Amino acid sequence: MTRVLHLSPAVESALGSGRPVVALESTIVTHGMPWPRNLEMARRVEAIVREEGAEPATIAVLGGRLKIGLTDDELQGLAQTKDAMKLSRADLAFALATGRNGATTVAATMIAAARAGIRVFATGGIGGVHRGAEESFDISADLEELARTSVIVVCAGAKAILDLKKTLEVLETKGVPVVGYGTDDLPAFWSRTSGLPAPLRLDSAGEIAAFQAAREALDIEGGLLVANPVPAADEIPGETVRGWIEAALAEAETRAISGKAVTPFLLQRIFELSGGRSLETNIALVQSNARLAARIAVAQAQAAAG
Ligand code: PSU
Numbered sequence: 559m560t561r562v563l564h565l566s567p568a569v570e571s572a573l574g575s576g577r578p579v580v581a582l583e584s585t586i587v588t589h590g591m592p593w594p595r596n597l598e599m600a601r602r603v604e605a606i607v608r609e610e611g612a613e614p615a616t617i618a619v620l621g622g623r624l625k626i627g628l629t630d631d632e633l634q635g636l637a638q639t640k641d642a643m644k645l646s647r648a649d650l651a652f653a654l655a656t657g658r659n660g661a662t663t664v665a666a667t668m669i670a671a672a673r674a675g676i677r678v679f680a681t682g683g684i685g686g687v688h689r690g691a692e693e694s695f696d697i698s699a700d701l702e703e704l705a706r707t708s709v710i711v712v713c714a715g716a717k718a719i720l721d722l723k724k725t726l727e728v729l730e731t732k733g734v735p736v737v738g739y740g741t742d743d744l745p746a747f748w749s750r751t752s753g754l755p756a757p758l759r760l761d762s763a764g765e766i767a768a769f770q771a772a773r774e775a776l777d778i779e780g781g782l783l784v785a786n787p788v789p790a791a792d793e794i795p796g797e798t799v800r801g802w803i804e805a806a807l808a809e810a811e812t813r814a815i816s817g818k819a820v821t822p823f824l825l826q827r828i829f830e831l832s833g834g835r836s837l838e839t840n841i842a843l844v845q846s847n848a849r850l851a852a853r854i855a856v857a858q859a860q861a862a863a864g
């Protein structure tokens with residue numbers, strides 16, 4: 559394992575001494591946000607994790623090496639690269655075997671984090687069941703990964719471009735706990751509410767750490783999904799987003815966008831249709847998720863120490 563994982567010195571030392579570490583994904587950098595805001599976001603998110611007393615570990619594949627923790631030069635290179643693969647469970651190892659550059663999605667970041675011994679991970683929004691999945695069968699591999707890999711994933715809900723009701727059903731079937739953080743209503747990425755109930759609710763980082771510890775004590779494998787509503791000041795109300803989502807989905811259909819290209823296409827079109835507003839909200843919610851993830855990692859480290 560140590561030969562396949564390339565830990566940065568800072569991450570290696572934090573893990574070695576039981577200090578809190580937060581994994582961060584990289585697809586959001588290469589496929590989710592435009593240059594140079596993507597780099598600015600990635601740096602800011604790492605800074606927030608440090609402010610909270612944890613070590614950030616941004617995960618990506620660079621020249622076939624699975625990096626856990628990037629230098630600032632590596633982060634900059636990644637943010638500008640045009641050839642990065644979007645990696646999930648199916649092709650993470652392919653990128654290693656063929657010496658490629660690749661960004662890790664939620665699924666691939668969970669795999670790498672778990673192998674490295676990192677127990678908490680912050681992202682924007684997870685992938686889920688796409689609208690029309692009954693025809694397209696488009697269901698993100700993120701859901702299957704949540705079912706099998708034991709990492710706490712902090713998100714702002716599933717992206718509102720998805721079918722949230724079906725996404726919740728699949729998570730329930732797969733036994734993935736979905737916890738609304740300080741809310742009884744499932745957040746919907748750009749909006750604080752979806753109109754769907756959050757299956758579970760917790761109000762502090764310590765309680766989330768304790769919940770995962772209880773699952774581990776019972777040998778229940780799999781991820782714990784924390785849905786943290788975007789800060790109210792940065793929210794875009796559901797009614798406002800709805801029109802952009804519908805226009806972007808219609809366009810994706812006309813242009814026959816499929817597979818891995820769907821989510822990046824929709825995010826980019828919504829960015830354009832919203833005049834850039836969706837990006838500001840996306841950045842704000844990732845920052846907020848990173849802060850909560852760091853607090854959970856700190857709570858876990860405190861519990862382990864004492
Ligand atoms: N969150 C964001 N922006 C993103 C993503 C998450 O704010 O771009 C990425 C994640 O990497 C997630 C992926 O795993 O979108 C989902 O892609 P798909 O629907 O193709 O599984």
Ligand code: MN
Binds near residue numbers: 820
């Ligand atoms: Mn898909």
